[in-house]
Amino acid sequence: xxxxxxxxxxxxxxxxxxxxxxxxxxxxxxxxxxxxxxxxxxxxxxxxxxxxxxxxxxxxxxxxxxxxxxxxxxxxxxxxxxxxxxxxxxxxxxxxxxxxxxxxxxxxxxxxxxxxxxxxxxxxxxxxxxxxxxxxxxxxxxxxxxxxxxxxxxxxxxxxxxxxxxxxxxxxxxxxxxxxxxxxxxxxxxxxxxxxxxxxxxxxxxxxxxxxxxxxxxxxxxxxxxxxxxxxxxxxxxxxxxxxxxxxxxxxxxxxxxxxxxxxxxxxxxxxxxxxxxxxxxxxxxxxxxxxxxxxxxxxxxxxxxxxxxxxxxxxxxxxxxxxxxxxxxxxxxxxxxxxxxxxxxxxxxxxxxxxxxxxxxxxxxxxxxxxxx
Amino acid sequence: xxxxxxxxxxxxxxxxxxxxxxxxxxxxxxxxxxxxxxxxxxxxxxxxxxxxxxxxxxxxxxxxxxxxxxxxxxxxxxxxxxxxxxxxxxxxxxxxxxxxxxxxxxxxxxxxxxxxxxxxxxxxxxxxxxxxxxxxxxxxxxxxxxxxxxxxxxxxxxxxxxxxxxxxxxxxxxxxxxxxxxxxxxxxxxxxxxxxxxxxxxxxxxxxxxxxxxxxxxxxxxxxxxxxxxxxxxxxxxxxxxxxxxxxxxxxxxxxxxxxxxxxxxxxxxxxxxxxxxxxxxxxxxxxxxxxxxxxxxxxxxxxxxxxxxxxxxxxxxxxxxxxxxxxxxxxxxxxxxxxxxxxxxxxxxxxxxxxxxxxxxxxxxxxxxxxxxxxxxxxxxxxxxxxxxxxxxxxxxxxxxxxxxxxxxxxxxxxxxxxxxxxxxxxxxxxxxxxxxxxxxxxxxxxxxxxxxxxxxxxxxx
Numbered sequence: 001x002x003x004x005x006x007x008x009x010x011x012x013x014x015x016x017x018x019x020x021x022x023x024x025x026x027x028x029x030x031x032x033x034x035x036x037x038x039x040x041x042x043x044x045x046x047x048x049x050x051x052x053x054x055x056x057x058x059x060x061x062x063x064x065x066x067x068x069x070x071x072x073x074x075x076x077x078x079x080x081x082x083x084x085x086x087x088x089x090x091x092x093x094x095x096x097x098x099x100x101x102x103x104x105x106x107x108x109x110x111x112x113x114x115x116x117x118x119x120x121x122x123x124x125x126x127x128x129x130x131x132x133x134x135x136x137x138x139x140x141x142x143x144x145x146x147x148x149x150x151x152x153x154x155x156x157x158x159x160x161x162x163x164x165x166x167x168x169x170x171x172x173x174x175x176x177x178x179x180x181x182x183x184x185x186x187x188x189x190x191x192x193x194x195x196x197x198x199x200x201x202x203x204x205x206x207x208x209x210x211x212x213x214x215x216x217x218x219x220x221x222x223x224x225x226x227x228x229x230x231x232x233x234x235x236x237x238x239x240x241x242x243x244x245x246x247x248x249x250x251x252x253x254x255x256x257x258x259x260x261x262x263x264x265x266x267x268x269x270x271x272x273x274x275x276x277x278x279x280x281x282x283x284x285x286x287x288x289x290x291x292x293x294x295x296x297x298x299x300x301x302x303x304x305x306x307x308x309x310x311x312x313x314x315x316x317x318x319x320x321x322x323x324x325x326x327x328x329x330x331x332x333x334x335x336x337x338x339x340x341x342x343x344x345x346x347x348x349x350x351x352x353x354x355x356x357x358x359x360x361x362x363x364x365x366x367x368x369x370x371x372x373x374x
Numbered sequence: 375x376x377x378x379x380x381x382x383x384x385x386x387x388x389x390x391x392x393x394x395x396x397x398x399x400x401x402x403x404x405x406x407x408x409x410x411x412x413x414x415x416x417x418x419x420x421x422x423x424x425x426x427x428x429x430x431x432x433x434x435x436x437x438x439x440x441x442x443x444x445x446x447x448x449x450x451x452x453x454x455x456x457x458x459x460x461x462x463x464x465x466x467x468x469x470x471x472x473x474x475x476x477x478x479x480x481x482x483x484x485x486x487x488x489x490x491x492x493x494x495x496x497x498x499x500x501x502x503x504x505x506x507x508x509x510x511x512x513x514x515x516x517x518x519x520x521x522x523x524x525x526x527x528x529x530x531x532x533x534x535x536x537x538x539x540x541x542x543x544x545x546x547x548x549x550x551x552x553x554x555x556x557x558x559x560x561x562x563x564x565x566x567x568x569x570x571x572x573x574x575x576x577x578x579x580x581x582x583x584x585x586x587x588x589x590x591x592x593x594x595x596x597x598x599x600x601x602x603x604x605x606x607x608x609x610x611x612x613x614x615x616x617x618x619x620x621x622x623x624x625x626x627x628x629x630x631x632x633x634x635x636x637x638x639x640x641x642x643x644x645x646x647x648x649x650x651x652x653x654x655x656x657x658x659x660x661x662x663x664x665x666x667x668x669x670x671x672x673x674x675x676x677x678x679x680x681x682x683x684x685x686x687x688x689x690x691x692x693x694x695x696x697x698x699x700x701x702x703x704x705x706x707x708x709x710x711x712x713x714x715x716x717x718x719x720x721x722x723x724x725x726x727x728x729x730x731x732x733x734x735x736x737x738x739x740x741x742x743x744x745x746x747x748x749x750x751x752x753x754x755x756x757x758x759x760x761x762x763x764x765x766x767x768x769x770x771x772x773x774x775x776x777x778x779x780x781x782x783x784x785x786x787x788x789x790x791x792x793x794x795x796x797x798x799x800x801x802x803x804x805x806x807x808x809x810x811x812x813x814x815x816x817x818x819x820x821x822x823x824x825x826x827x828x829x830x831x832x833x834x835x836x837x
Contacts, residue, residue, distance in 0.1 A: 024399075026395055026398050026399040026402075027395050027396065027399040028395065047422060049399070049420060049422045049423070050420060050422075052422070115422050115425070115426055116422070116425040116426060116429060117421075117422070117425070118420075118421025118422060118424060118425050119425075120421075170488070172487045172488050172490075173485055173486075173487060173488070175488065224421070224453055225421075225453050226420070226421045226453070237421070239419075239420040239421065239453075242454075246490050247490075247493070248488070248490070250490075251488045251489065251490065281484045281485065283484070327485055349709075350712075351486065351708065351709075351712050353488065367488075369485065369486040369487060369488055370486055371484050371485050371486065372484045372485075372486055372712055
């Protein structure tokens with residue numbers, strides 16, 4: 001193999017794919033990036049057997065071929081090379097990199113031992129605007145479950161019906177949901193569950209823009225419990241999580257006894273301050289006094305201290321004063337992901353879920369279950 | 375030899391020929407899904423494994439399979455997420471299974487979870503509603519008996535069964551219990567439960583989408599059709615017509631129909647005569663308000679379900695104060711369950727129960743007329759209603775009068791002049807003074823608090 005390319009392009013390509021390499025520790029070759037020549041350039045691939053990412057870069061191919069080399073090493077090396085042009089050549093299991101002043105060889109492995117990426121028929125496809133997909137996924141991603149006792153909750157639920165796409169994630173303590181408009185309507189609704197890691201990589205890739213990228217749409221193909229995403233020169237293939245996603249719509253209360261609105265940033269700051277004094281269970285209490293348009297935040301930790309702060313809110317629906325306790329982490333997560341200046345908080349009793357949305361309301365919703373007050 | 379045994383033998387042979395890392399990577403979470411006519415269907419956890427095994431290991435796998443089971447002809451690879459898996463033990467290492475991991479268990483005791491409703495998609499029945507947790511009392515034993523009879527012989531004894539009764543008395547529970555029991559005894563029976571509003575909206579949607587045929591198929595080919603709250607069919611001609619045809623179609627085939635409503639058929643206005651006569655033509659059973667004993671029994675059952683203990687005194691207290699509605703009994707229990715301290719199994723103190731109920735009853739009840747308030751106060755203090763209104767300054771009368779003024783202000787939100795006028799043409803400032811005084815006393819004097827609470831109880835019993 002022999003190919004000439006620009007250091008900058010090569011580095012960008014590696015950045016796209018490198019995070020997936022090395023996640024699966026069982027097979028050593030999974031730590032490597034597969035470099036393969038193709039018409040007009042070089043293809044870079046990594047996988048952890050649950051997900052695989054491929055990036056393509058432009059280059060001048062002088063001799064076809066392929067090789068796999070440790071991703072970390074290649075990436076670290078390239079980041080300190082400042083020459084523009086790099087010549088990559090490989091013979092059997094050795095990769096040689098030449099620049100104006102450098103000659104470096106890296107020992108790797110031949111392509112034969114590198115896993116094959118599943119092929120997906122490009123039949124059932126749908127496309128999304130890159131920005132919309134990123135927004136939807138990043139809003140809900142944190143809420144998915146860490147424990148895999150219920151595998152279907154460890155991912156993000158995506159449902160495409162009519163002309164909207166719904167993203168949702170929950171770990172049964174809090175739930176995040178975002179609905180975005182689709183570019184085209186679909187006759188028959190379909191849904192799938194994306195593993196959390198795949199979502200994280202997707203968000204990362206959708207957020208980084210490369211020079212010269214033409215398209216702003218991501219195209220998706222589904223077959224056989226696998227999904228393929230394509231955006232510009234990057235492809236991500238991933239397994240889908242099998243199973244029924246719970247019908248969470250019934251969990252969201254239809255009405256609320258009390259509704260208040262407040263500025264998000266100040267509230268978030270107070271939360272963070274209070275969290276330093278949160279006791280066991282990360283508990284902080286919110287006393288919602290809609291009659292007097294204020295919320296009082298309490299936190300106390302026997303060995304550390306206590307904190308109490310008062311914030312003024314506007315009451316859109318008044319009800320009795322109530323004190324609801326929460327795990328502050330869930331509140332901070334939700335409030336950080338909502339990007340608006342003002343936020344709405346709707347509550348019922350201290351044992352019912354609380355709904356947080358941007359104000360004015362959009363299709364982003366965040367539902368949190370309280371903590372039992374001892 | 376079972377599929378599992380066969381696969382273990384094959385794995386043992388394959389392990390000998392490849393590296394530990396490869397073995398664990400590619401053969402973890404694989405299992406034989408089926409073996410038919412010499413074709414082995416092998417479940418693999420993802421597309422990568424499928425590609426790899428198909429391309430690199432197919433020969434070895436086939437060879438090993440043939441050794442263990444000579445009639446094997448070929449292998450198919452199917453992607454199946456790791457639900458049934460084989461433990462893959464490398465020779466000298468630890469087992470590499472994936473076990474569910476429950477992080478931070480202790481934190482989760484306090485953190486509440488969303489309450490998910492477990493509904494069967496086919497039948498639309500909620501598995502929570504069964505006969506085992508349906509408390510039978512005088513108020514519902516007829517309906518219960520009819521329901522049990524239907525379970526034994528769907529379609530033959532009481533058809534249709536029409537159950538009616540007020541809100542929150544257990545109609546839906548009974549209806550769904552019948553459905554769940556029928557399915558349990560005979561899984562092949564097709565049962566369908568639907569609320570009448572959903573029936574209506576599905577019908578409308580099917581007309582709009584031109585899938586009416588599907589709709590008819592859906593509801594005319596069941597063995598048991600349960601429709602909840604049929605009073606909502608009132609005034610909906612198209613729905614009633616469709617329902618009429620569905621009814622006939624099922625009835626003619628001796629398929630069981632069960633209906634519920636908040637009132638008997640004759641009291642559903644704008645119900646087509648032909649439907650009314652059909653509803654009345656079967657078995658009608660009402661579910662009434664449960665009596666005290668039944669309420670106590672219900673509370674005991676539900677407290678047990680939630681695994682906490684209430685003293686008999688507490689249970690009686692709740693049963694006496696919440697009389698009309700089983701859902702409210704549940705609500706009270708839920709509240710109490712969450713305010714009790716973290717020591718499980720403790721008997722909940724009657725004072726805690728009283729406090730919880732106070733805040734509940736405060737919200738739920740509606741006290742309607744000022745006359746009722748006056749009457750209740752008079753009864754409570756055992757004085758004449760007239761005395762409350764007259765110009766009388768005896769302190770035995772003044773205190774009750776002030777209490778009356780306070781209640782009228784707080785409970786009915788009456789204006790001060792109104793209260794003054796109704797209580798003997800008094801000046802509104804007198805009323806203001808009274809309310810302020812009582813408010814103050816409430817904070818200082820437990821007895822006054824208790825008096826007010828007892829009077830409010832009386833008011834609820836009247837209403």
